[in-house]
Amino acid sequence: MGQTLFVSSKGDDRNSGTEEQPLATLKRAQEVVRACKQNGPITVCLRQGTYYLNETLIFGAEDSGTKDAPIVYRAYEDEEVVVSGAESVNLIWENAGDGLVKAKVPEGLDFDQLFINGEKMVRCRYPNADPRDGFFDGSIRWVSPETSQDAIDSARLKGYANPVGAFVHGMMSMGWGTLHFRILEKDPDGVYTFEYEKDRKVEGGWQNSGRRTNPYDVLAEGRMFIENVFEELDAPKEWFLDRETHTLYFKPEEGQTLDDATVEAVVLRHLFEFRGSEDNPVCYITLDGLTLTHTSYTFMETDVIPSGGDWKVYRGGAVVFEGAELCTVQNCSFERIGGNGVFIQDYSRDVTVSGCRFVKTGASAVLLEGNNSAVRSRWAHWWGWPEGMRGETPMVNGRPFENESMAKLPSEMLDEGQELVDLEAGPQNNNYPARCVIHDNLMTQLGSVEKQIAGVFISKAKEITVSHNSIYDVPRAAINVNDGCWGGHVIEWNDIFDTSMTTREHGAYNSWGRDRYWMKLKGEATPEEFARMRTMAKLDCVDPIALRHNRIQCAHGYDIDLDDGSGHYHIYGNLCLQGGIKLREGFFRTVENNISTLFSPHVWYPNSGDVVRRNILVRREAYSPRGMGMAGCQGEDNLVDENLFAVYEPPEDHRALGLDVHSKTCDPGFYNPSSGDYRAKFGSEVGFENFPMDQFGVQDSRFKSDVRIWSGLGQAFDKNAEFWGTYVNADLYDWMGATLRSLVNYGRESAVIGAVELEHNDGVLVIDVPAESEAAQVGLLGDTVILSVDNAKVRNIEDLQHMLSIGGGVTIQFLGDEGMREISFMPNNIPELKKD
Numbered sequence: 001m002g003q004t005l006f007v008s009s010k011g012d013d014r015n016s017g018t019e020e021q022p023l024a025t026l027k028r029a030q031e032v033v034r035a036c037k038q039n040g041p042i043t044v045c046l047r048q049g050t051y052y053l054n055e056t057l058i059f060g061a062e063d064s065g066t067k068d069a070p071i072v073y074r075a076y077e078d079e080e081v082v083v084s085g086a087e088s089v090n091l092i093w094e095n096a097g098d099g100l101v102k103a104k105v106p107e108g109l110d111f112d113q114l115f116i117n118g119e120k121m122v123r124c125r126y127p128n129a130d131p132r133d134g135f136f137d138g139s140i141r142w143v144s145p146e147t148s149q150d151a152i153d154s155a156r157l158k159g160y161a162n163p164v165g166a167f168v169h170g171m172m173s174m175g176w177g178t179l180h181f182r183i184l185e186k187d188p189d190g191v192y193t194f195e196y197e198k199d200r201k202v203e204g205g206w207q208n209s210g211r212r213t214n215p216y217d218v219l220a221e222g223r224m225f226i227e228n229v230f231e232e233l234d235a236p237k238e239w240f241l242d243r244e245t246h247t248l249y250f251k252p253e254e255g256q257t258l259d260d261a262t263v264e265a266v267v268l269r270h271l272f273e274f275r276g277s278e279d280n281p282v283c284y285i286t287l288d289g290l291t292l293t294h295t296s297y298t299f300m301e302t303d304v305i306p307s308g309g310d311w312k313v314y315r316g317g318a319v320v321f322e323g324a325e326l327c328t329v330q331n332c333s334f335e336r337i338g339g340n341g342v343f344i345q346d347y348s349r350d351v352t353v354s355g356c357r358f359v360k361t362g363a364s365a366v367l368l369e370g371n372n373s374a375v376r377s378r379w380a381h382w383w384g385w386p387e388g389m390r391g392e393t394p395m396v397n398g399r400p401f402e403n404e405s406m407a408k409l410p411s412e413m414l415d416e417g418q419e420l421v422d423l424e425a426g427p428q429n430n431n432y433p434a435r436c437v438i439h440d441n442l443m444t445q446l447g448s449v450e451k452q453i454a455g456v457f458i459s460k461a462k463e464i465t466v467s468h469n470s471i472y473d474v475p476r477a478a479i480n481v482n483d484g485c486w487g488g489h490v491i492e493w494n495d496i497f498d499t500s501m502t503t504r505e506h507g508a509y510n511s512w513g514r515d516r517y518w519m520k521l522k523g524e525a526t527p528e529e530f531a532r533m534r535t536m537a538k539l540d541c542v543d544p545i546a547l548r549h550n551r552i553q554c555a556h557g558y559d560i561d562l563d564d565g566s567g568h569y570h571i572y573g574n575l576c577l578q579g580g581i582k583l584r585e586g587f588f589r590t591v592e593n594n595i596s597t598l599f600s601p602h603v604w605y606p607n608s609g610d611v612v613r614r615n616i617l618v619r620r621e622a623y624s625p626r627g628m629g630m631a632g633c634q635g636e637d638n639l640v641d642e643n644l645f646a647v648y649e650p651p652e653d654h655r656a657l658g659l660d661v662h663s664k665t666c667d668p669g670f671y672n673p674s675s676g677d678y679r680a681k682f683g684s685e686v687g688f689e690n691f692p693m694d695q696f697g698v699q700d701s702r703f704k705s706d707v708r709i710w711s712g713l714g715q716a717f718d719k720n721a722e723f724w725g726t727y728v729n730a731d732l733y734d735w736m737g738a739t740l741r742s743l744v745n746y747g748r749e750s751a752v753i754g755a756v757e758l759e760h761n762d763g764v765l766v767i768d769v770p771a772e773s774e775a776a777q778v779g780l781l782g783d784t785v786i787l788s789v790d791n792a793k794v795r796n797i798e799d800l801q802h803m804l805s806i807g808g809g810v811t812i813q814f815l816g817d818e819g820m821r822e823i824s825f826m827p828n829n830i831p832e833l834k835k836d
Helices: 026-039 154-158 527-536 652-656 746-752 774-778 797-805
Strands: 003-007 042-046 049-052 057-059 071-075 081-084 086-089 094-097 100-104 114-116 167-172 178-183 202-204 219-227 238-242 247-250 263-266 272-275 285-288 291-295 319-325 328-330 333-337 342-349 352-354 357-361 366-369 437-439 442-444 454-459 465-467 470-472 477-481 490-492 495-499 506-511 545-548 551-554 557-562 569-572 581-583 589-592 599-601 611-613 639-641 670-672 677-680 733-735 738-742 764-768 784-789 810-816 819-825
Touching: 003 026, 026 042, 026 057, 026 071, 049 086, 263 291, 470 477, 477 495, 495 506, 506 551, 581 589, 738 797, 764 797, 784 797
Parallel strands: 003 042, 042 071, 049 081, 057 272, 071 285, 081 291, 272 319, 285 328, 291 333, 319 342, 328 352, 333 357, 342 366, 352 437, 357 442, 366 454, 437 465, 442 470, 454 477, 465 490, 470 495, 477 506, 490 545, 495 551, 506 557, 545 569, 557 581, 569 589, 581 599, 589 611, 611 639
Antiparallel strands: 086 263, 094 100, 100 247, 114 263, 167 178, 167 219, 178 202, 238 247, 551 557, 670 677, 733 738, 738 764, 764 784, 784 810, 810 819
16 A cells, blocks of 8 residues: 655644644655655655745655655645745835835845736836737737837936846847847946847847857847836836845735735746666656646756757756656646746656646746767767867868768768767667657647747657647747657647747747758768768668657648758658648658648758658648759659649649659548548548547546637638638739749748748748749749839739739849849739639
C-alpha cells in the first residue's frame, strides 16, 4: 500500500505528517520522504490551499523513487492546490495623492508582477494597456494595437526623472517575434538607440536572432511600448515599485479598497527542478494535480541559440528536468507563468507531461533541448551557432573552411579518419532528451509576453512523442522542431489552429534541418556535391519523423512548413485546413494520404527522393511551387502522382514530365464538412484511405467542456469562406500571359517573395511570368506582389482590373525579394479569369 504524508498550508513542519497532524511545507515533506523512502512507495498528499515557495524546490538523485516504490506529490482528492512563486505580502496603504496609494515593501523584495485578489495588475506603461493588443496579457491577436512610436520619442524619454530600469517592448520589424530592451542609464536629452549593442545606455534586442547569419533586427514602427516608469502611472490597476525607497505605488479603480486585499509579488523563475545526471539521475518522481503559477518574466534571459533554427530560448521554466528518468508531470495546470511552462534538457529519458493545462504562459508551454556537446562537427551546422559556439573548423589550403556544406569539402577530406570531419551518424554522447512523451495537454493563449514561442519546441532530441494535444491561440508555432537532430519523433492526433496569430512567415507545424549536410537555396554545387549531400542527409536526422493524423490550421502561414533542410519525414493522414503543406529543400520526404488546400515545393535539391502521392488537394491552385517550377519535382526516385484534385487539372506539359500521370480530378465527396467530417467518398479512386475525424486533440474528459475547435472547420474548403482576412480559394487570373491572384495568406506569401515580410492581405500575387510572355517583355516578374498602380493602392484583383480598365499608360509598383520595383507601359487588356 505504501506510505502517505500529508501537507497543509495550515499545518506545522514540526508535525509528524499524518492526516491529523500535517506538515506545512513542500520542503519539509521532501526531507521526510528522503528519510523514509526505503520503506516503499510514498504519496505526499497536499491539502487545499496556496503554497508560497520561498525558493525553488530541487529534486536530486537522493530524492528518487524506484519502479516498485515511486514518489508522488499529489493534490488530495481533487482539492485545489496552488504552488506559487510569489510572496504574499501584508501592506499598509496610505494616500499618495493624484489618485494613487503607496505602501512600504520589505527590503530586498524585488518583483516584476503584482497580483491583487488573484488578478494581475499592470506595470505602469505608455501607451496604456489595451486588452486587445497582444502584448502582456492582452489577447493573442493584433486587433487595434495602441502602441506607437511615441513610446521611444526622445522628448518623452527626456521628461522621465529616472528611466533606469524601464523596459521597451515591441515587435521585431520582420514580424517573427518580440524584442525587449532595458534602459541602464539616463540620457539627459532622452536619446537612446534601441538596437542590439548600438547604445551602451541600453541592453537587449538579442531575443530573436536565432542564427548567426541573421542581423539583429530592429523594432517595428508603431508596435512598441515602454513600461516601469513612474511618470506613466496614470491608469487604474497600474503599479510601480521604487526599488530605492522600497515603496510600491498603485492606482486603484474607483471605489476599490485594499485593506483586506490579498497582495502577491512574483519572485521565483522556477518552481520545481529535477536535477540529476546520466550517471546519477532523478527517477520515478511525479507531480500530480497541482496548479503551478506566478513565475517571473524571462524575456531578458531569452538568449540561448539551440541550433540552426531561427529561434532563441530561455533554458528554464516553471518545471525543469535535467538528468531525469521516468519522471512525470500530470494533471497539472500552468497558469500565469511569466516564461516557459516545462523545460526538459540535456540527458533526460522517458519524461512525461500529460493531462496538463497551459494557459497564459509568458512564453512556450513545453520545450525539449539537448546539449550542444552531443552534436557532431558542430562547425558544419554553420547557419546556427555563433563563432564561439561552433568549435574548431577544419583547414582547407591553410585557411578555415567557411563554405556552406560539409559536402563541399575536398573529397580527400571526407575519409572516415579525417580530423574534425565526423561522418558518423547520430549524436556523439547521450546528453539529450529521448523517449519523452507530451500527451493529452491543452495549450492555449500562450506567449502573452514573448511571441517567438511554441506549444511544443524540440531541439537536439530523439524519439519524442507529441500526441493528442489541443494547441490554439498562439502567436507563433504550435509545434516547432528546430533541427534534424536526431529524429524518430512521432507527432500525431494533435488539434492545431489559430496559430501565427501575431507573427508571420511561419507554419503551425514548423521545422528546420540546417544540419551537417545542408546547403542554403541549392547554392552553387556540382552534381557530385549534391550526391554527397544526399548521402549525408541522414547523418543527423537518423530516424524518420512521423507527422500523422493531425488536424492543422495556420492563420498566417503554412499548416505544415518544412523549412530549410528539413528531411527524412513521413507525413500522412493529416487534415490541413488553410495554409497547406510546404517542403523546402531537403531529402527523403514522403507526403501521402493527406487532405490539404495545396502543396508547395520550394527550391528542391535534384534527386531529392521526395514522394507526393495519394493526397486530396482541394484548392484551384493545388500546386504552389516557389523558386522552382514543377519540373523541379522530377528525380530518379521522386514521385508526384496518384493524387486527387477537387478542382485543379494537371496540364499536359506537367504530365509529360511524368508528374500526376495517374492523378484524377473530381469532387472528393466529403461526407459532412459542416460538422468537420472530411472523410472522402471518392478518395479510393487514387488509393486514398480515410482516417478518423473524431480523435484529434485532447481526450481527457476534464478538458471537454473547456476545449474548443476551430471556428472555420465547417467551411474550411468553401471558396467564399474568409478567416482572419484570408480567402480560402482565390481565383486565378491571366494577364498578358502571367498568372495572378489576390493575396490570401500574407504570412505564407511572405515566403514567396523572399526576404520581404508582408503585413496584410492587400495586393495581387504574381505567381508565374513565362519568359516568352508579354508580361515578361514589359518587365513584370514572378514571385512578386503588385501593391499599387500609379501610386494608388491595389487591395485585390478587382482593384487591379478597375485601374487598368481606365485606359492609358500606367506605372505599376510591385514588391519582390530585391525590394520595390516599378514598370511603366501601355496595357492593352485587363486580367481575365482563368478557365479551369
